[in-house]
Amino acid sequence: MTRLAIIDLGSNSARLIVMHIYHNGAYNLVYHQKEPVRLSEGMSKEGWLQPPAMERAIATLKIFAHMCRLFAADQILAVATAAVRTAENGRDFLTRVQEETGIQFEVISGETEALLGYIGVINTIDIKDGLLFDLGGGSTELTLVRDRKPVQVISLPFGAVFLTERFKTEDRVTEAQLIQLRQFVLQHLDQIPWIRKLNLPLVGVGGTARNIAKMDQKRKNYPFNKLHNYRLGRLSFEDLWKTLLATTLNQRRKLPGLSAERADIIVAGSTIVKCLFDISQGTHLIISGCGVREGLFFQNYLPRQGEAEIIEDILSHSTENMLYFYKGHIDHARHVTHLATCLFDSLQAIHGLDSRMRSLLRVATQLHDIGITISYYDHPRHSAYLVENARVFGLTHREQMMAAVVAGWHNGLTKFVRNRIYGEFFDEADWQAVRKMALFLALAESLDTTQMQLIPDIAVYLSEQKATLHLLGSNPAPIERQSAERHIRWFRKEMGMDMVLE
């Protein structure tokens, strides 16, 4: 058991997360605190950290140090970014921080910041190519990702706080201010040849990106309370940006989804995003809730587990993490997954579902019993709740819901799926896919009723009217057989043919 505290002191806010790593390798976030320190306040003019800002930071870091003790952190990884990096008195300030709080900070370069953000994103969002931006208060890091690798990196010396101070865009912006602001940003972006006309998704990290997502979710009455991997199109973004330009500071303070303490800097921040969209011809915007902090975590955690910094299959990796975290019956979960996958593959010609659905089925199957941790009775419903809300990485929101429904449906249809938000995400084809996958899971689960792995494999023979499932292995397994036979009718309904067990 290890507890890792990670502190990120930015220009706008200071953040602390505490990660718990269990003996079996599973990890979990156990604490998160964010304080709007605004360390870079006044820096754009003076070039050094101002005394009131430093006082705020030290008061906050004292609390962070206390929380680290309270949560028994074994190790504290603390990094400082743009504000400290560029301030003339940055080093002196960190010396004082160490004296007064005991926390030893590392000042990271813009490139390191970009790299950490990239690690945080690439290990938690399933994306091959894209333009990553980490938009902070005092700097903006851009990373061009191709085939999941960072092929270009740059750190720009301005962020949402910096630009707000420089162009005085706290309150309602004038036409002239906006032109100046955009010119400034575009001038910098124009000098980066590799961001032009990329035609790729933008992946945004940082408070500005998160607040854009929150506002968009509020406007659309989005029924799922999750930011990470939220996607919005270019039109939605531009509409939102124009709304922000047309409001006063006071109006923005009341805007649903926007943090009041960010109301002043959101115009400058979202204008950077707008410029990135324009220059790179971004297809859409994906929000990442994971960035530098998670990057630091993975950089530290993965090597401990004997793994590389970049996880190859983030969906499998995070699913396994869930399974270990909830102390599921690993052997049973694995065997049911094997059998369900086997059914999926053998019946491919009939169900016609694609390989993405195969991955979803595997997630649902591995996690189908984790709800036992909440209550044994009604545990499929609890499994669905956990899968829906868990930090499973590598699925879109819609896919995560599909996996949840399959996991929760493994004893046949229950009422819970009808009362829920799933209808907001699924079309008829999704429901069909979900029903078929639920059937495969139910069958596979039946074929390991005693959890003894009596049936090592299934061979399926298809004819016109029926699917014959040969239960392999040398064991009689009467309970498994009987249990599976209960699904004959369901099989006929979903697959349009009879199922025979042999």
Added chain:
Amino acid sequence: MTRLAIIDLGSNSARLIVMHIYHNGAYNLVYHQKEPVRLSEGMSKEGWLQPPAMERAIATLKIFAHMCRLFAADQILAVATAAVRTAENGRDFLTRVQEETGIQFEVISGETEALLGYIGVINTIDIKDGLLFDLGGGSTELTLVRDRKPVQVISLPFGAVFLTERFKTEDRVTEAQLIQLRQFVLQHLDQIPWIRKLNLPLVGVGGTARNIAKMDQKRKNYPFNKLHNYRLGRLSFEDLWKTLLATTLNQRRKLPGLSAERADIIVAGSTIVKCLFDISQGTHLIISGCGVREGLFFQNYLPRQGEAEIIEDILSHSTENMLYFYKGHIDHARHVTHLATCLFDSLQAIHGLDSRMRSLLRVATQLHDIGITISYYDHPRHSAYLVENARVFGLTHREQMMAAVVAGWHNGLTKFVRNRIYGEFFDEADWQAVRKMALFLALAESLDTTQMQLIPDIAVYLSEQKATLHLLGSNPAPIERQSAERHIRWFRKEMGMDMVLE
């Protein structure tokens, strides 16, 4: 860490539960299996266990023994009830069971069975006085409970399977059969003077009682998937009973909520309940999902923890269990509970809520952070889900939902409460109470923002227009103060007066 397996071999079914007891004393059900063995089949005529029934039982118990190994049970507590108890070949059968499965059964007397059922009920349902019945396949135990103590006990030598065989009530019953059946039951009940005209609630344990509840829930489209502590009135019960009398076996097999394997014996079973209602003049029926098995568990578990067999305050006990199970931050949870209770008590004159609400507030407050186990982000909503579905004992379903909403609402109103089933359970007064309690929790939580217990106590002074909260202790606690001040408006809205912090 200990794992305790409990097996209960009844006349109708065999059941296995596995309880996990953690180092910190928290316990949880990790496995449950029920098999419809119908061991007493043919016994009413022959007086001994029939070979096919014994074969079924042994095959099932072999699986149970396997599951006990699979779940690494440290100890198996196995009891056999009516069928084995009354069969002439009961002892021989158990010798064979031990040889073939390794499980050593204890045959318990009717009185012990009643006592265990009583322990299971009284530790999980908040009831002072009532007539408990444990209606099995081959016997029915009655316990009169006064002031939570068992003052009278009797075991009757008939149950749902026995009566079904004797009066052949499997299929549609004739008028004549019904009269004979009732006469038989009433004759026995008439000889028990202490059950007459009790005017108390009936508390039912066993499959018949559970199935009555399930059917009633289906008829009423009850929105909560929970049996334990479900209540139904006399009229509802009689209506249901009459429906059962008017149906054939095949019709009953399709009746929503009724297990198909119980469709034959439900007429006899529910007729016993009907007779109990009539003779005792029962006020209503409460279903207990806990009985002999849970009684055995508590009898074994509680002394290990240095506690008496009968828990004094089951609500506090199970709430503590939850808190330890989810490894909550105990000190913070306790301190917030203390502060919230303090607010509740000091503001009694204004909010006008009763002591029951005070208990609910304490549950919600202690468990307000357990949702962190699911995901730190959005954890109040997850806490609500866990409180709603957790095995918290001593609350009605409505009360459990109220505690859930308060726990989930601790950062102010969120959308989740509107989308849920709560509206089915709460009237306007309940919502008001919930809102006020949520405010107290939010305030108390704010007053321990840093989790440092900087504010040991609050003294509240009330005047006409305002409530002055004196934050006691020698610490400045600026963060707590600032955080609490965010609730001034909410306070004014709910309490109709200003809140001043001093």
